[in-house]
Amino acid sequence: MSALKQLEEVYLDAINDPGFKKKFIELLDYAGRPTPLFFAKSLSDHLGGAKIYIKNEGLLHTGAHKLNNALGQSLLAQRMQKKTLIAETGAGQHGLATSTAAARSQMGCRVFMGEVDMKRQYPNVYNMKLLGTKVMAVKEGTRTLKDAVNAALKDWIEHLDDCHYIIGSALGPHPYPTIVRDFQSIIGREVKEQFNGLTGKLPDLIIACVGGGSNSLGIFHSFIDEDVKLIGVEAGGRGEEMGEHASRFLHPKIGIAQGYKSYFIQNEEGQLSQTHSISAGLDYGGISPELAYLHDQKRVEFMRATDQEALDAFKLLIKTEGVIPAMESSHAVAGAIRLAKNMPREKSMVVHISGRGDKDLFITAKHLDLKNWNEFLKQEIEEMSND
Known part of the structure; x- marks a missing residue:
């Protein structure tokens, strides 16, 4: 204390x-701020719905x-x-x-x-x-x-x-x-200024992945008092059974752990339960107490994206915009894909790409290019052994 x-x-x-x-x-x-906000035209045209803008925090020094x-x-x-x-x-x-x-x-x-x-x-x-x-x-x-x-x-x-x-x-x-939250709020302040500079107004919707909450609160904070819809995307994992996901609001249960009160994924005894996500950064059983409050106030809405949806979104963003997102951010992209296609073209959203995907090489290669990846690793091991 x-x-x-x-x-x-x-x-x-x-x-x-x-x-x-x-x-x-x-x-x-030194870190490389401000990070860019750009109109994702190819992705927007592909989905045929709302205009999608990307805040690419992956271009910050260290990649997130x-x-x-x-x-x-x-x-x-x-x-x-x-x-x-x-x-x-x-x-x-x-x-x-x-x-x-x-x-x-x-x-x-x-x-x-x-x-x-x-x-x-x-x-x-x-x-x-x-x-x-x-x-x-x-x-x-x-x-x-x-x-x-x-x-x-x-x-x-x-x-x-x-x-x-x-x-x-x-x-x-x-x-x-x-x-x-305060140190990360630079993200939302930049988005507000950048989006206004591009369009002369505010976006209709902002969407970000949610693990603990630093990236989502970082972009949400400047818009809490604005007429902008805020969406957080949790890790839906492999299913809805306990231990198969990291969605705190699937069966919301309040608890106290690690020094704070919030919603946690808990077992019947109130202990933190095992979680799962393809993304290590979302594989956590608790959520920011401020996000828990904003959920209860119905100011931030939450949805889930499964591992497979995140992988599909990862591939689509790469093919349409040439941006390789982190698996965490791919959950936000998955949520955006689901929402944007059902929104009118005159509406706009900002998707927060909180990090880039080079760190996830071992994860994505396993799911998307396993045979070639295994052959490459075997060759590398043989060459290292020979050396």
Whole structure:
């Protein structure tokens, strides 16, 4: 509690400090902001419905929106004179972003990642190690994001004096949900300005994938008080049975875990249940408390996209627009495809591509090009053995 209180005090002081804001803007320039918003004409024509615009956060340095928050919190860590950054990660993008922020500020870094996620997102594991990060394999529980969060929290509690824990999603104990949302809100502010510049108005609908909630709240936040429909797409996985999906609102149940109150996927005893998604970043049993509130207020609507729908959307976006999305973002594309074709042409929507798909090479190749991929890996192993 003392560390959380210190973080809140430092954050409230920092956001009112022009010097802090200047440093943060400089870091966002380093990251490659603003990211582009463009009209996806080919996809729109293919579907024959609403005009689709894409906010491509995958062009941000490190390949996803996660860097916005990591850079902002690294500044807070320096303000608190911490020496080491700690993070949890599922898809690896938050871990990579934190590793990058640590290298940029010459701080130590430890990232906790479930053993299952390390295998399916190894390119990011490799890059984190290149940046000097100690990647800690979590072998307990389901060995995915939930367990990585538990391990990171435990490590932080043991090293409060010199470490700062950068939570990657808009969840966890206060003030983390607010801090993460605020650092990610640059996305929505850019969209509002960019869309108005292109069309002279606001979009009719904004759609984003929803794991913990950082990318969706990042783009939604500037539109909460506007007449814009907001849609969050959860991981529908392989089906509706427990353990086959990661949809918190399929059978909504309120609980308290990992320092916050929200909707969680729970078993009959109230414990967090096993989840599944083809995308590691959406494979999590809880959701941001702010998104839970917005759901209850009927301000944000939620839908599900299955693994297969995400793969189909992944392929269609590549073929029509030449954009390779992350599997997480492919869920948002799947939702957009379902909605856009039934909307009139004069309507418009923005789809948030929160990250790019190079990190998902091992996942997509397994599903879309297994034979050739296996042959390639066998050849590589043989050549490495010969060397």
